[in-house]
Amino acid sequence: RKEVEQDPGPFNVPEGATVAFNCTYSNSASQSFFWYRQDCRKEPKLLMSVYSSGNEDGRFTAQLNRASQYISLLIRDSKLSDSATYLCVVIPQGFSFIFGKGTRLLVKP
Amino acid sequence: GAGVSQTPSNKVTEKGKYVELRCDPISGHTALYWYRQSLGQGPEFLIYFQGTGAADDSGLPNDRFFAVRPEGSVSTLKIQRTERGDSAVYLCASSPLGLAGNTGELFFGEGSRLTVL
Numbered sequence: 001r002k003e004v005e006q007d008p009g010p011f012n013v014p015e016g017a018t019v020a021f022n023c024t025y026s027n028s029a030s031q032s033f034f035w036y037r038q039d040c041r042k043e044p045k046l047l048m049s050v051y052s053s054g055n056e057d058g059r060f061t062a063q064l065n066r067a068s069q070y071i072s073l074l075i076r077d078s079k080l081s082d083s084a085t086y087l088c089v090v091i092p093q094g095f096s097f098i099f100g101k102g103t104r105l106l107v108k109p
Numbered sequence: 110g111a112g113v114s115q116t117p118s119n120k121v122t123e124k125g126k127y128v129e130l131r132c133d134p135i136s137g138h139t140a141l142y143w144y145r146q147s148l149g150q151g152p153e154f155l156i157y158f159q160g161t162g163a164a165d166d167s168g169l170p171n172d173r174f175f176a177v178r179p180e181g182s183v184s185t186l187k188i189q190r191t192e193r194g195d196s197a198v199y200l201c202a203s204s205p206l207g208l209a210g211n212t213g214e215l216f217f218g219e220g221s222r223l224t225v226l
Contacts, residue, residue, distance in 0.1 A: 004151075006151075008149075032213060034213045036215075042219075043200060043217035043218065043219055043220060044152060044200075044215075044217055045217070046213060046214045046215070049213045087151050087152070089213075094157075094164065094165055095140065095157060095159070095164065095165075095206060096154055096157050096165045096167070096168075097142065097154065097215060098154055099144070099151040099152045099153070099154070100151050101149075101150050101151040102150075102151045
């Protein structure tokens with residue numbers, strides 16, 4: 001089983017839609033979780049951290065479910081500029097950031 | 110420069126050759142990471158340095174891959190006897206994180222695209 005698993009998509013949604021991605025992780029001792037965004041042929045950039053109590057940043061909401069070992073990212077009111085690949089990142093131990101394969105989002109007008 | 114710098118941006122080599130990829134992290138960042146990314150895949154962890162030492166090299170695929178960071182700043186990823194399967198974008202990232210914890214932010218360079226013919 002891979003350490004971090006994501007549905008690769010693509011998720012095709014119209015502008016204004018709400019879309020959610022899930023990510024599962026295998027190491028129950030993992031302590032830190034993040035979502036990164038990667039635009040085509042660009043480097044990944046931090047979108048947001050994921051806290052145990054859940055957290056929100058504008059149209060983006062991240063949640064953690066430790067019992068089921070998954071994290072989620074919800075995007076409300078999708079914009080064309082949200083089109084990108086969203087990477088789930090977990091630190092299973094130490095400080096080694098492990099990336100999922102990414103979920104591709106395409107927002108259409 | 111202000112960001113992470115990687116050179117070369119593109120490297121084409123022949124199977125069996127030796128390759129070096131360089132990463133110049135953000136000044137003052139103690140942590141440095143190497144990843145490689147193939148088309149349609151997420152970044153695959155290779156190695157992580159804290160200062161001069163490799164804190165975790167569990168991601169290096171085999172002994173053809175080696176990385177150094179002799180002075181705790183610039184790092185070089187070395188690949189011996191390259192194979193076609195080594196073709197990928199090699200990403201370097203740095204972070205100001207110390208032993209006390211981390212912010213979750215890795216600052217990536219633009220990557221070195223390696224093509225092995």
